[in-house]
Amino acid sequence: MVDIDSVLRLHLPHYDVVSLTELGQGLDNVVYLVNDELVVRISKESDAVQRAETTRREAGLLAALTGWSTLPIPQPIFADIEQGALAYTALPGRPLNQRPVAEPIRLAPVLGGFLSRLHQAPLDAVNTLVSPDPYPMTAWRDDAEFAYREVSQHITPPVRRPIERFLASTPPPEPRTVTLCHNDLGTEHILAGTDTDEITGIIDWTDAALADPMRDLALIFRDLGPDVFDATIANYAEPPDAGDRARAVFYARCSVLEDIAYGVTSGAQHYADAGIAHLAWIFSAHS
Known part of the structure; x- marks a missing residue:
């Protein structure tokens, strides 16, 4: 390097x-x-x-x-x-995963506005700068299943059951549209002020791609929870329909298993700890 x-x-x-x-x-x-x-x-x-x-x-x-x-x-x-x-x-602030805010739901209007604008970016202005990322839903599920096999012993039995039901289920249909996506919008890439609860920046655009916009919303659900997710989509320019929501939850479930596996296998334990802490809401029957 x-x-x-x-x-x-x-x-x-x-x-x-x-x-x-x-x-x-x-x-x-x-x-x-x-x-x-x-x-x-x-x-x-x-x-x-x-x-x-x-x-x-x-x-x-x-x-x-x-x-x-x-x-x-x-x-x-x-x-x-x-x-x-x-x-x-350097942009001001610290990543949200290092500096959680007291009332994360107050971030939702700003996140909804940011993602609305990002997902409306004209593709002809960015299509030479980002590539399509048409990863099939079945491949997402297969990757998640592989990750789960690596970490299942770190997850308590009551939580394993809904995960295993999910992995045995049929993935949602493929998305119909793609937009410019950040494509890795976890809380480690959302900055918040050290003395305020305001978002101060979005970092690490390495994975940006032309992809399903629900991928970005999925990580809001995964990292900040269903209430913040619901409030974010309430401030989103084109409110997701039932199919969009199903894909967002699907991506969140797949990605949290991959995050846990990354944390366990790489030694970045904070990824594993955060993912395990969020499993209950991510795999809730009401999600």
């Missing part, structure tokens, strides 16, 4: 690095905070062509969404396409 010091010297030769902190890492990137003001994200992709293309697309997408998004998003200071590095001024 790329050495962050060499990247900084190349693109910001007169910038004095006083402090350098690793903020964390996921499947795709390692993220650093420099001097408490500059975020530098380094791709973990080993394939040079794929790494360059992903970085180019994300930098271009962030530029294209400037002025379109209703919430702050990163504004690149530099993008090293070859090395897979992207730098931007």
Whole structure:
């Protein structure tokens, strides 16, 4: 993987690095905070062509969404396409998974407005910057079943039963439309102010794609619960019908099992702990 010091010297030769902190890492990137003001994200992709293309697309997408998004998003200071590095001024606030707000339902109008606007982005303006992601519903279910087999021993028997009923059921029909999606809108990518309960930014657009808009709403349900989900769709430009809601719940259920498996197998235990804590509402019979 790329050495962050060499990247900084190349693109910001007169910038004095006083402090350098690793903020964390996921499947795709390692993220650093420099001097408490500059975020530098380094791709973990080993394939040079794929790494360059992903970085180019994300930098271009962030530029294209400037002025379109209703919430702050990163504004690149530099993008090293070859090395897979992207730098931007740190947005204020902390991720919601690290700093839960007292009344998350108050976030719903802002989230509904943000997703309405994002999902209305003209596709001809972004289709060279994001790719279609037509992952079949059966593949989602199969991935979730594989993840469950890896982690079932970490889940109490009463919770296993509804999970196993879900995995044995038929997935919902495929979506009829696609839009621009963030495609990874978990609470780790939603920032909130340190002294307010207001959303201050949306980060990590690496996985953005042309996909079912219910994927974004699904992670609101997964991470913030059914009440926040219902309030968010009440503020969404095109309220989902029963089929849309069924897909959102389906994606939430699949993705929470994959999050738990990622946490257990990678050592990022906070992902597993959060996912297990949310299983009751995600697999409720009333969801």
